[in-house]
Amino acid sequence: MNKAARIAVVLLLPGWVLAAGVxxxxxxxxxAPSAAIDQAIQSSWSEAPATxxxxxxxxxxxxxCSQSRNAPPAAEATAISTREAAAIQYPADGxxxxxxRKGEALAQNGYGGRFTDKDASRPNGxxxxxxxQIDAKEISFGTLGPPLTGYGKTRKFAAADAKRVYEKIYxxxxxxxxxxxxxxxxxRFLTIEQIKDLVALLMDPESPVNK
Amino acid sequence: MLVxxxxxxxxxxxxxxxxxxxxxxxxxxxxEKYRDMLNADPFTNPALxxxxxxxxxxxxxxxxxxxxxxxxxxxxxxxxTRGAYAELPRYFADAxxxxxxxxxxLRCLEKVQGFDPKAVLRNKFSPQGAAGEQMSDLEALTAxxxxxxxxxxxxxxxxxxxxxQAYQLGEALFFRRMGPWDxxxxxxxxxxxxxxxxxxxPYFGDRxxxxxxxxxxPAYRVSQESLRTMQHRLYDCFWQMxxxxxxxxxxxxVALTMYLAKQGEGATLQVxxxxx
Numbered sequence: 432m433n434k435a436a437r438i439a440v441v442l443l444l445p446g447w448v449l450a451a452g453v454x455x456x457x458x459x460x461x462x463a464p465s466a467a468i469d470q471a472i473q474s475s476w477s478e479a480p481a482t483x484x485x486x487x488x489x490x491x492x493x494x495x496c497s498q499s500r501n502a503p504p505a506a507e508a509t510a511i512s513t514r515e516a517a518a519i520q521y522p523a524d525g526x527x528x529x530x531x532r533k534g535e536a537l538a539q540n541g542y543g544g545r546f547t548d549k550d551a552s553r554p555n556g557x558x559x560x561x562x563x564q565i566d567a568k569e570i571s572f573g574t575l576g577p578p579l580t581g582y583g584k585t586r587k588f589a590a591a592d593a594k595r596v597y598e599k600i601y602x603x604x605x606x607x608x609x610x611x612x613x614x615x616x617x618x619r620f621l622t623i624e625q626i627k628d629l630v631a632l633l634m635d636p637e638s639p640v641n642k
Numbered sequence: 643m644l645v646x647x648x649x650x651x652x653x654x655x656x657x658x659x660x661x662x663x664x665x666x667x668x669x670x671x672x673x674e675k676y677r678d679m680l681n682a683d684p685f686t687n688p689a690l691x692x693x694x695x696x697x698x699x700x701x702x703x704x705x706x707x708x709x710x711x712x713x714x715x716x717x718x719x720x721x722x723t724r725g726a727y728a729e730l731p732r733y734f735a736d737a738x739x740x741x742x743x744x745x746x747x748l749r750c751l752e753k754v755q756g757f758d759p760k761a762v763l764r765n766k767f768s769p770q771g772a773a774g775e776q777m778s779d780l781e782a783l784t785a786x787x788x789x790x791x792x793x794x795x796x797x798x799x800x801x802x803x804x805x806x807q808a809y810q811l812g813e814a815l816f817f818r819r820m821g822p823w824d825x826x827x828x829x830x831x832x833x834x835x836x837x838x839x840x841x842x843x844p845y846f847g848d849r850x851x852x853x854x855x856x857x858x859x860p861a862y863r864v865s866q867e868s869l870r871t872m873q874h875r876l877y878d879c880f881w882q883m884x885x886x887x888x889x890x891x892x893x894x895x896v897a898l899t900m901y902l903a904k905q906g907e908g909a910t911l912q913v914x915x916x917x918x
Binding site: 455461462463467468471472474475476477478479480483484486487488489492493496497500501544545546547560561562570571572573574575611613614618620 | 665669806807810811813814815816817818819820821822823824825826828829830832835836837838839840843846847881882884885886887888889892893894895897905
């Protein structure tokens with residue numbers, strides 16, 4: 432390649448290619464066969480209790496999202512979001528907004544689901560601040576998800592948005608196939624009542640989120 | 643309590659209606675500065691207590707066979723510690739598997755000194771605030787041997803087909819979504835500029851970030867009150883991902899270490915450091 436062409440190539444390369452230097456998948460030219468992966472998993476969690484072993488097995492959605500690196504082709508994305516939408520259970524009373532004070536406590540609480548969380552009487556938390564900014568007064572917030580401060584106010588507290596928030600927390604993959612956010616309701620990690628309290632945190636005009 | 647002290651250094655914090663004057667970035671930076679201060683003066687790093695103990699454990703005759711670990715081959719010949727950590731993980735013919743430093747040390751404790759591996763693993767992670775004999779032998783030895791590669795560049799071995807398989811397995815596992823929260827390693831470590839609460843997350847698709855991580859383990863982890871190694875870091879990740887306890891030195895942990903080491907290839911090792 433002559434000098435002019437080389438200069439042209441460098442100028443046309445996107446910045447992130449020049450900056451990053453290595454992709455996440457630079458590889459050795461091959462992919463691990465799924466039988467090898469399954470075998471490695473079996474032997475590496477040899478002491479896992481029988482009730483915990485299914486956690487390492489993938490459902491179809493997890494498998495598809497892993498394979499496509501969370502960028503499924505359009506037809507597959509539709510199949511995933513349709514499947515996940517069907518898994519949503521709605522509140523029996525048809526109401527989506529619970530108690531925002533309980534919601535804030537749930538958002539702060541990261542308890543539950545770990546192999547050290549052995550107190551069956553203690554409810555799971557949503558751990559929402561791990562990934563999101565919510566109440567502006569809380570400075571210890573993560574950035575894996577978008578900021579949610581002022582969420583209800585921005586949407587003029589529309590009832591349709593309360594329903595959308597409920598659906599989003601219950602099963603984020605209904606609206607966005609391969610979302611990074613856990614399927615809190617579909618996995619039964621959070622109860623319907625807990626999800627309503629989180630909806631209130633975002634959608635109640637009295638919530639500090641909307642002040 | 644520490645966060646309270648740090649926030650006071652940053653300025654007054656109002657607990658009532660107004661947002662605190664310290665921004666998240668300020669607090670994060672102050673915590674990082676605290677850790678950097680510990681890193682800068684080597685004699686303040688508590689990890690050196692594990693390094694010292696590890697040196698004693700390596701050189702002293704111990705176990706049923708009453709010999710030192712100078713008969714242990716870490717990949718560069720029996721007894722050679724200098725530069726060994728930098729070339730791990732690698733395939734070992736005698737064990738017929740790819741091993742990282744921790745799994746190799748576990749094997750040497752058994753095969754060279756005659757220790758029962760189950761007994762060794764009962765104290766695989768030092769109890770918080772451990773001193774002297776309470777320290778995990780595995781963590782102390784890993785700390786010592788790792789320092790013998792300080793200044794060397796990380797160069798995991800990938801010539802052998804089993805080494806390449808370990809890399810491919812590690813890559814697949816890095817992207818594998820599983821568990822009740824659908825998390826993969828990539829969920830938190832697959833994008834730049836993200837953090838959990840106030841803890842910044844390294845992005846393993848960036849060579850410099852991967853090198854910074856892989857050149858800085860083992861480390862004293864303040865929140866653990868102990869020296870910790872990559873084996874514990876992965877075990878801790880799986881714990882947070884709501885998965886069961888992964889086996890120490892398992893194929894999954896070694897494969898992930900191989901993948902991460904390749905991403906961070908060329909890092910200049912300088913350990914132990916101080917981490918959250």
